[in-house]
Amino acid sequence: MNRRTLLATVTMAATLAFGGAAFAQDKLKACWVYVGPVGDGGWTYQHDQGRLAVIEAFGDKVDASTFQENVPEGADAERVLTQMALSGCKIIFTTSFGYMDATNAVAAKFPDVKFEHATGFKRDYPNVSTYNARFYEGRAVMGTIAGRMTKSNKIGYIGSFPIPEVIQGINASFIHAKKVNPDVTMSVVWAYTWFDPAKEADSAKALIEQGVDVILQHTDSTAPLAEAAKTPGVIGFGQASDMSEYKPSPRVSSIIDNWAPYYVERVGALLDGTYTQKDTWAGIAGGEVQIGEITDAVPAEVKAEAEALAASIAAGTYHPFTGPLNKQDGTPWLADGVVATDADFGGMDFYLEGIVGDIPK
C-alpha cells in the first residue's frame, strides 16, 4: 500500500465514521439509570427488560443502548444524569425512588430533555413525568395464597424502607391473608436496604426460626428464596421479577413488574410528537403488575381463588382496600364499602388492625 492509497483509505474511513455519527444523531436516544445491577434478577432486571422491549419495538428509529447500573441514590445520580443529558439523551428514565430530587434538579437545567421518574411524586418542571405500578394489587393476591398455604399461621414480610409503597404492600398482604385465614399473624423485619443479599438471607432465616413458613419480600434479590429453599415446607414469592429458577417451590408465585408497555408508549409518544407530561399509576388491569405462574405446590382451589381475585381486581369490580378497615390502634380508617383513594395511599404511614409491631420513624 503506497502513501496515496493509504491516505485515501483514511479519508474514506473518516467519512464513514463521521457519516455514521451524523446518522446516529437522527435517532432518538433514550437512556436508563438503574439502582442495582441488571443481573439482580429482580427490580433492575425488569426495567432492563423494558429497555430491550423499546429496542425491539422501534428498531433503528431509537437508540436505547445507553444505561448505567449501580448508580447510588444521591449526588452521584445527579452527575450521571447530567452526563447523559449532555451526551444527547432525549428521554431519561430514572428507576428508583431515591433519584427524585436529582431528577428534578437536572431536569431544571435541561428543559429539552424529557425525564421519567419511577415511583416518585415530584414533578417540579414541565419535562418531568412520573410513573408507578399498583404493587399492592399483586400483594393482595400473594397475601391470599399466603393465608391459605401457611400451616403455622405465621407469615413473614421482609420490608426494605418504611415508605408508603412498602407499607401498602404489608397492609394489602396482611388483610387478604387474614380474610382467608383469621388465625394468621404477620412478623415484619426491616432490612433497611433494597438490595443486600447477605442481610436479606439473614432476615429470612430469622423469620423461619420464628416459625414463619410463608415469606413475602419487598427487597430485590433472590437470597430470601435461596434461604427458604434450605428448609422444607417454607415458601416464598418472586419479587419484581419472576425468579423462576426457584420454581416450583419455594417460589410458588411472583409479582412481576412489567414496564415494557409504558416504556414503549412513552418513547413512541416522543417519536410522533404526542408526548405530554403525566403521572401514570397502572396496576394489574394495565398490565404493569403481573402475577407470575402459580406452581403446582399450591392446591388447585387456592390457585383458582387467587386467580379469581386477580381477575376481579383487573376488572375493577374489587378494590384491595375496601372498608370497613381500621388502623392498628383500632380507630376507623375506611367505612363499610368505601375504597381507598390515591391520596390515602400517598400518606399511608400506619399499619392496619391486627399487625403487631411499630413502623420505624
Added chain:
Amino acid sequence: MFGSIDPSLLIASLMVASVPILLAAIGELVVEKAGVLNLGVEGMMIMGAVCGFVTAVETGNPYLGFVGGAVGAAALALIFALLTQYLLTNQVATGLALTLFGLGLSSLIGQGYVGIKPPMTGAVPFGPLADLPFFGRVLFGHDWVVYFSVAVIAAVAYVLKVTRAGLILRAVGESHDAAHALGYKVTRIRVLAILFGGAMAGVGGAYLSLIRVPQWTDGITAGAGWIALAIVVFASWKPWRVLLGAYLFGGITVLQLNLQAAGSGIPVEYLSMAPYLITILVLVVMSSGKGRASLNAPAALGQNFHASR
C-alpha cells in the same frame, strides 16, 4: 420478650453467621503476630467471595470453590506482601489501598456472575447424632466450614503456643532485629504469614457467596473485614478470644433480627446498631485497664524490616 426464640436455633445460626468474620480474624491474628498490620482484610475477603463463586460455578464443585477463594485472596495478599516486605511501603496505607482495589477488582470479575445459583454445600452427615435434642442442632447440623473454622482456631492456638514454628513467628513479631540476628528469615516468614491471612480471609469470603447467601453481588462482604480487624484487637491477639469475639458479634446480629421477627417492643434502629455498639463498647472496656490490651500487641506491629539496619 425472648419467649418465642428457641435458644438451640439461635446458637446454631450464630455459629453460621460468625464463620466469615471468624476465619478472617484468625488469619489476621497470625499476620499481626508476625508483626504485619494488613488493613486489607475487607478487600481480600471480597476477592475470596468472587473467586470462590466463579470457581464453584465453573467447576460445579463447591469444595473447589473454597480452594479458589483461598487462592484468589492469597494472590491479592501477595501484592500486599511484595509492596510492604520488599518495597517497604507504609503498611497502613497499602492495606487501605488493598481494600479499595479488592472491592473494584471483585466487581469487575463478578460482572457475568450476578444472579446465578452456585452448587450447594450440604450439612455434614452425622447420622443419628443430628437428631439429638438441643445438641444435635447446635453441634451436629452444620456444613463443614463451621467445623473447619473452629479447627483452624484450635490449630493456630496450638501452633502459636506450643510449637517452635509458633515461637519463631512470635519472635519475628516482637523484635524483628533480634529474630534476624538469630538467623531467622524475617521477610520470608512474614510473607508466609500474610499469605495465610489472605487465604483465611478468602475462605471466609467464599463462605458468604457460596453458603450463607448464596449468590454473588457487588459489595457482598458489607464491612465484615473491618469487624474482623476489630475482633483481633478485641481478642488481645489470643486465638480462643477471637472465637469468643466473633460469636458475640455474630450472636448479637442474629439476635437482633430474631427480636424483630419475634415482635419485641424494642425500636428497630436500636436493634440494628446493637452489634456495632457492643463491639465498640467491649473494645473500650478491654483497652481501658491501664493499657492491658495494647501491652499484648506484638511489639514490632506495623514496622517495616530491612536487613541493613
